[in-house]
Amino acid sequence: MDQDTPVISVSHVSRAFGSKTVLKDINLQVNRAETFGLLGPSGSGKTTLVKLLTGIDEASSGEVQVMSLKMPKLNMLQQIGYMAQSDALYTELSAKENLEFFAALYGLKGGNRTRRIVDVMELVNLQEHLRKRVDQYSGGMKRRLSLAIALLHEPPLLILDEPTVGIDPLLRQSIWQELRSLNRQGTTIVLTTHVMDEAEKCDRLGMIRDGQLLAVDTPTGLMQATGSATIEEAFLTYGGARK
């Protein structure tokens, strides 16, 4: 893929569930090695949009391309690391068994599989709980395991739906350091967040309200456009709570 071709290209995308249109004519491009954040009030359409990017769901109209391929496309699974908002884990299995299952799905083999499992569990600080059944994990531990699974196969594109909810500030900081380092190595990251200091760390932000992408810009650009001193103020302006 050409270095300048956007990793994600969304054109005129709408998504309706029955008579309810939850995404309206979305146009968006995300560039290689960008960290792109989606911000918006609860129910504004963020999860619906990221599901279209992963190919889990399909647009009602318009087109989503990822790495120049029209989505949904099953073999893109290996290229994308997706962390859903609700954990998709086999709770009756251990963390190790979960990781092995996903490693097999992603085609990781032998020593590489073992090495990656150790690496990602260290990264999310769960190395001591590798053999524990997931139904004995706390909510935060499950989130961390879900993140570990998303990172397992070193995908060039990471799509993370509220990745740090339920994760303590110290670990959140180290996860962000890792995301930054992956980013520097060329990984593209799209995430949704409600945490303002995370939003500030993104290269660009998209503000969604009622299924419409109202603005896309750098955090500084959004603050300037709304005359806000903070991202939170800008968010409240776009979210409709502040005029």
Ligand SMILES: Nc1ncnc2c1ncn2[C@@H]1O[C@H](COP(=O)(O)OP(=O)(O)OP(=O)(O)O)[C@@H](O)[C@H]1O
């Ligand atoms: N499968 C579905 N069927 C019907 N309505 C749906 C479906 N999925 C999502 N919606 C609706 O689409 C709207 C957007 O939901 P979505 O989960 O994308 O919001 P969100 O911005 O991610 O919210 P939050 O920040 O609370 O996670 C909501 O009104 C939701 O009820």
